[in-house]
Amino acid sequence: MRLVVVGNGMAGARLVGEVRSRSRDVRITVFGAEARQPYNRVLLSNVLAGTSTPDQARLVDPAWYGEHDVTARLGVRVTAIDRDRKTVLASDGTREPYDVLVLATGSEPVVPSIPGAGRALPFRTLDDCDRIRKAATSARGVAVVGGGLLGIEAARGLAGRGVPVTLLHLGDHLMERQLDVEAGLVLRQTLGALGVRVRTGVTVSAVHERRVDLSTGESMDADLVVLACGVRPVVGLARDAGLEVDRGVVVDDELRTDDPAIFAIGECAQHAGMVYGLVSPAWEQAAVAADVVTGADRAARYRGSRMVTRLKARSVELAAMGETHLTDEQAEIVSFSHRRNGTYRKLVIRDGRLVGAILLGETPAVGTLTRLFDRGGPLPADRAGLLFPGVLADVAVAQSPVRMPDSAQVCHCNNVTKGQIRACWEAGARDLPAVTAATAATTGCGGCRDAVEGIVGWLSEQEGVSA
Known part of the structure; x- marks a missing residue:
């Protein structure tokens, strides 16, 4: 079977790994518009702050593709789908046939229609991080537009570099979709203590070379403007191919579109009226799609996700x-x-x-x-x-690897338990990189890193082996 995956971000890369773990008989070709290896977008704020390197955010080792017989077309964009001939047309002029096609095209930044918006920089990719970091080295002031998850991460990352940052948000309080008023106030105070000035009930009406005009009629000095105004699903490819598109590419419980040979997962997919913008639902969808595509579990169905929003900016x-x-x-x-x-x-x-x-x-x-x-x-x-x-006894237990039961979930992003970490350690994964490669623990929000390291260290101590 010929499987083509369009998109090599967190959803597409996860699907490729899930498919290969279930079957060696599937011929896999994955197209990635970015020339980079797939990376963890959750860690972009750490890269922006300089506390993580781009290599530390990487999800897949470059050698993995060859070792697992996967053809990766990095830096090559798919421009059209020929459903009649079951082929995709790529930006380099080549055509790739498929038996099954999975769209994992993700989402793109929303750029407001305001004068001078082209002078602002979006915050979405590692290349965006590079551009923002370079611009920030000479900036005397930065305006970050958008007080949602991405905006807060960008503002915190820049403040961590010692750059004066003002976060501008149209809503009455930060992250109003997820937080109540009191939580928004506490978060605002926390960010203020970390060097981020927050203004709510205001947004940018125009961007100039060294200042921005605000909706209140004021102007504010800003050498650099970073846009984090939200994202929208990338659905142009699917729409041009005649697939059903609403806010996202409409899929059923098998993650199939209205063309049974084409699936969609991640931020571009709309299931039961929902478009999820978080990593965990995308990975759940990747697992279901891999089960269905390979036949590993033909009864697998996606029933929606219970969303947990995590903010992991440094000190927040x-x-x-x-x-x-x-x-x-x-x-x-x-x-x-x-x-x-x-x-x-x-x-x-x-x-x-x-x-x-x-x-x-x-x-x-x-x-x-x-x-x-x-x-x-x-x-x-x-x-x-x-x-x-x-x-609480169960939480006290969870704080100690010795007393933690094997059933305790350590990595919530990837549903990895202490027992699974123990099992892969006993199979020869004796350090954090090896455990991560075997279980994917720590590759989501990264919040479980210390716990996983603690378990690996404790297991090593039990055998008298230095961690």
Whole structure:
């Protein structure tokens, strides 16, 4: 079977790996518009801040393609799909036949229609990071437009380089889709302490060479303007091919489009009316599509994802999940706020189940609450114990590799348990890179890195081997 994958980002690269892990008989060709190896976009803010290198963000070793008999056409864009002949036309003039085609074209930055927008730089790719870093070296002031996840990550990354940054956001508070008003205020104060000036209820109306005009009628000095105004699915290829497109490429529970030979996954796909802009749903979709395409599990179906938004900018820890905007009249709300300390914790409970949560600031309860949210399990009567997990036995256990059960989930992005880490360690993966290669742990948000290193170190100590 000839499988062609259009898109070599986090969704497309994951699909290729999932397919190859299930079958060696599939002939795989993947096209990537970027000439780079696939990389982890979640770590872009760290690259921007200089705390991670581009190589540390890389998802696939260059030798992997040859070792796994995968043809990677990097820096080659697919320009058209010929559904009648089952071929794709590439930007270099070549044609590639397929039996199954998977679209993983991702999304593109939204650029506002304002005068001078061409002077601003988007924040979406590693190449964008390179351009922003170079421009920031001589900038006396930076304006970041957009107070969502990407905007906050960009602002924090630039502030980490010592550049004066002002974050401009049209909404009344930061990340208003995921956070309530109090959480937005705590996050704003946390960013302020890290060197990011935040202005809400305002946006840019024009970009000039050394300043921006604001919607309030003011002007603000800015040598560099970074756009993080959101993204939109890349659907032009699918639309031109006559596939059903709404906000994204419309797919069913098998991730098939209305052409049974063509699938779509990741940020370009729309399932049951939802377009997911996060990594975890894309990887869940990749696993289902790989099962269906290879026949490894013909009954596999995608039923949607329970989204957990994670912000992992340096010195800013945030997780938001589910229905965070319900009121006391609609649900049981348990919350704690300490603005000076940058801490805000909120649980939204309905019918004895956790249906939403906001966790801002360091808290060891993230893993426990994420599992309760994902699985919909009953909550303990002591709600305060969920907010302050030092009294929770299961969280105390999770803090020690010795006492952590093998069933405990260590990497939530990739559903990797302590038992799986132990198993691959016993099979010969004796350091963090080897464990990462075997399980994909740490390749999502990166928040589990210390825990995985701790488990590997503890296992090595048990045999008297130095980690």
